[in-house]
Amino acid sequence: MILDTRASIIAVAYIVAAVLLIVGLRKLSSPATARGGNMLAAAGVFLALAITLLDREIVSYWELALGIIIGGAIGIVAARRVQMTAMPQMVVLLNGLGGGTAALDSLSEYLRLSLVAPVRGGEAVSVVLGTAIGSVSFTGSVVAFAKLQELLSSKPFQFPLQRAFNALLVVVILALGVTMVMGGDTASTPWIVFAVALALGALLVLPIGGGDMPVVIATLNALTGIAAAFTGLVLHNQILVVAGILVGASGTLLTLLMGKAMNRSLGNVFFGGFGAATAAAGGPAGSAVAKTVRQTSAEDTAIALAYARKVVIVPGYGLAVAEGQHAVRELAQELEKRGVDVKFAIHPVAGRMPGHMNVLLAEANIPYDELVEMDQINGDFDSTDVVLVVGANDVVNPAAREDPTSPIYGMPILDVDKARNVIVLKRSMGTGFAGIDNALFYRDRTRMLFGDAKKSLTSLVEALKAV
Amino acid sequence: MTRELVLSVYVIILAIFTGYEVISRVPSILHTPLMSATNAIHGIVLLGAMIVLGAADTPVLHVLGFIAVVLGAANVFGGFVVTDRMLEMFKKKPEERK
The missing domain is CATH 1.10.287 (Helix Hairpins)
Incomplete structure (x- = not known):
C-alpha cells in the first residue's frame, strides 16, 4: 500500500x-x-x-x-x-477523563462504521474492549475521586452478593461483546455494553477503602492506557496504540509495586472487602487486653529531639490531611541547625497514591536526598534515637511482622519499633484505614502526642526554639 | 489474518517491552509525576475524538464526539500542566546542582 x-x-x-x-x-x-x-x-x-x-x-x-x-x-x-495536598484526586480525575474519552471514541467510531457496513471480527473486539475498559476506568476514577475528595465516605461500601453481581455484569459485557463480534447484535447492543461497563466501574471501586487507593489509582491508570490502545486499534492509529501501551505498562508496573508493598494481590484489593473483614477481627480481641498508651507533651518531645543525634520522620496520610508539610520542614530545619541528622522514611504506600509523600514533601522544599525508601532505611532504625511518626499508622504497625493472626501480617513495614524512642503524632486513638489496632502505640518506647498534626508540629518547633 | 493485524501485534509487543524497560528505571520518589505524566500521555485519545467529531455526520455522533473532545482536551492540557507544576518543585532543590 x-x-x-x-x-x-x-x-x-x-x-x-x-x-x-x-x-x-x-x-x-x-x-x-x-x-x-x-x-x-x-x-x-x-x-x-x-x-x-x-x-x-x-x-x-x-x-x-x-x-x-x-x-x-x-x-x-x-x-x-489545585492544591498539592489534593493531588491524588486530581490525578485520578484526569485519568478518568482519558478513560471516558477512549470509551466515547470507540463507541462513536463503531456507530459511524456500522452506518456503512456491519463491524465484525477483530475490529469489533477492539470496539467492545475499548468501550468497556474505558467506561470502567471513567466511573471507577470518578468514584475514587469522590472518595478522595470526601464527597463519598472513604469507608468500604458493601452490599450482599456484591461480588456475584459484579461477576454477572462482566459476563453480560462479554456475552454482548460476543454477539457484536459474531453477529446477532442489535442497534442498542453497544449502548448497553457502554452502560453496563459504566455501572461496573463504579461498583468495583465503591467497596474499596481509602488506604487501598494507591493500588486502585495505579490500576485505573493502567486501564485507561489499555483502553486508549484498543481505541487506537479501532481507529487504525498506531501512535494511539503505542501511547496507550506505554501508559498501560507504566500503570501495570506501579500496580504490581503497590500490591507488593501491601503484601496483597490485585484480586484481594478489588474483591477482598478488606476493611469489613478486619474490623471484626481487630475489635473485641484487641480490647480484651487492658492496654495503656503513654502520652507526652510538645516540650518533652522537643527536648528528646534536641538532644538526639539521629531523627527519622515517618510521614503518612495524616500529614497530608492536616497540610502539615511546611511545618514538618520547619521542624527538620530547626533540628538540622542543631546538628541533628534528619531523614524522612517513605513507605511505598504511605498516602493515597504512589509517591504521594514525595510530592507533598517536595512542595515544602524538603531536599529529595533526605527522603529515604523503606528498604534503605529499615536497617538504620536500630541506631536511631527518635522516630517521629506523623499521621502514619498501618505502615508502622509491628503486628505485620509479629502477629500471624493480624490481617496485615506479612505486609512490609517500616521497623520504627526498633528505634530507641518513638513519638507518634496522632489526632486521636482511632485506627488506621485497615481498622486494626496498632501494637506500636502500646510499646514501652512509644509516646503519643495527640492533636492535629500541623498544630503539634508547630508547637514542637516553638518548644524546640526555647530549648 | 490481515497484514495490518500482524503489524499491530508487533507494535504492541515492542511497546510493552519498551514501556517496561523505560518505566522500571523511574525511582519511587517520582512515581506520582510518572503517573501524572502517563495520565497526560493517554490524553492523546483526544486525537481519536478529533477524528470522530471532525467526521461526524449524525446528531448522535456530534454529541458523543463533542463530549469526547472536551474530556480529552481537559485530560491532555490539565495533565501536562499539573505534572510540570509537580516536577518544578522537584527541580528547585539545591542538591540538583551537584
Whole structure:
C-alpha cells in the first residue's frame, strides 16, 4: 500500500511523536531531567494532535476548536489551581477523563462504521474492549475521586452478593461483546455494553477503602492506557496504540509495586472487602487486653529531639490531611541547625497514591536526598534515637511482622519499633484505614502526642526554639 | 489474518517491552509525576475524538464526539500542566546542582 503525500506526512509525524514519548518517559527516571522529559512527552502528544488535523476525514473544524478550547481551559485552570495536598484526586480525575474519552471514541467510531457496513471480527473486539475498559476506568476514577475528595465516605461500601453481581455484569459485557463480534447484535447492543461497563466501574471501586487507593489509582491508570490502545486499534492509529501501551505498562508496573508493598494481590484489593473483614477481627480481641498508651507533651518531645543525634520522620496520610508539610520542614530545619541528622522514611504506600509523600514533601522544599525508601532505611532504625511518626499508622504497625493472626501480617513495614524512642503524632486513638489496632502505640518506647498534626508540629518547633 | 493485524501485534509487543524497560528505571520518589505524566500521555485519545467529531455526520455522533473532545482536551492540557507544576518543585532543590 503506497501512502499519498498527506498520509505520509501524518505517518512520519506519528513516528517522531512516538520517539518523543519514549525519550520523554526515559528522562523521568531522574529528578534533574524529569521536567524536560515531561515537556518532550507533551511535545510528542501535541505534535500528534496537530498533525491529526490534516486527516482527510476531518471536515468540520469550528466544533473541534470549540471543544478543545472549553476542555483545555477547564484542564489548565484546574491544574493551576489545585492544591498539592489534593493531588491524588486530581490525578485520578484526569485519568478518568482519558478513560471516558477512549470509551466515547470507540463507541462513536463503531456507530459511524456500522452506518456503512456491519463491524465484525477483530475490529469489533477492539470496539467492545475499548468501550468497556474505558467506561470502567471513567466511573471507577470518578468514584475514587469522590472518595478522595470526601464527597463519598472513604469507608468500604458493601452490599450482599456484591461480588456475584459484579461477576454477572462482566459476563453480560462479554456475552454482548460476543454477539457484536459474531453477529446477532442489535442497534442498542453497544449502548448497553457502554452502560453496563459504566455501572461496573463504579461498583468495583465503591467497596474499596481509602488506604487501598494507591493500588486502585495505579490500576485505573493502567486501564485507561489499555483502553486508549484498543481505541487506537479501532481507529487504525498506531501512535494511539503505542501511547496507550506505554501508559498501560507504566500503570501495570506501579500496580504490581503497590500490591507488593501491601503484601496483597490485585484480586484481594478489588474483591477482598478488606476493611469489613478486619474490623471484626481487630475489635473485641484487641480490647480484651487492658492496654495503656503513654502520652507526652510538645516540650518533652522537643527536648528528646534536641538532644538526639539521629531523627527519622515517618510521614503518612495524616500529614497530608492536616497540610502539615511546611511545618514538618520547619521542624527538620530547626533540628538540622542543631546538628541533628534528619531523614524522612517513605513507605511505598504511605498516602493515597504512589509517591504521594514525595510530592507533598517536595512542595515544602524538603531536599529529595533526605527522603529515604523503606528498604534503605529499615536497617538504620536500630541506631536511631527518635522516630517521629506523623499521621502514619498501618505502615508502622509491628503486628505485620509479629502477629500471624493480624490481617496485615506479612505486609512490609517500616521497623520504627526498633528505634530507641518513638513519638507518634496522632489526632486521636482511632485506627488506621485497615481498622486494626496498632501494637506500636502500646510499646514501652512509644509516646503519643495527640492533636492535629500541623498544630503539634508547630508547637514542637516553638518548644524546640526555647530549648 | 490481515497484514495490518500482524503489524499491530508487533507494535504492541515492542511497546510493552519498551514501556517496561523505560518505566522500571523511574525511582519511587517520582512515581506520582510518572503517573501524572502517563495520565497526560493517554490524553492523546483526544486525537481519536478529533477524528470522530471532525467526521461526524449524525446528531448522535456530534454529541458523543463533542463530549469526547472536551474530556480529552481537559485530560491532555490539565495533565501536562499539573505534572510540570509537580516536577518544578522537584527541580528547585539545591542538591540538583551537584
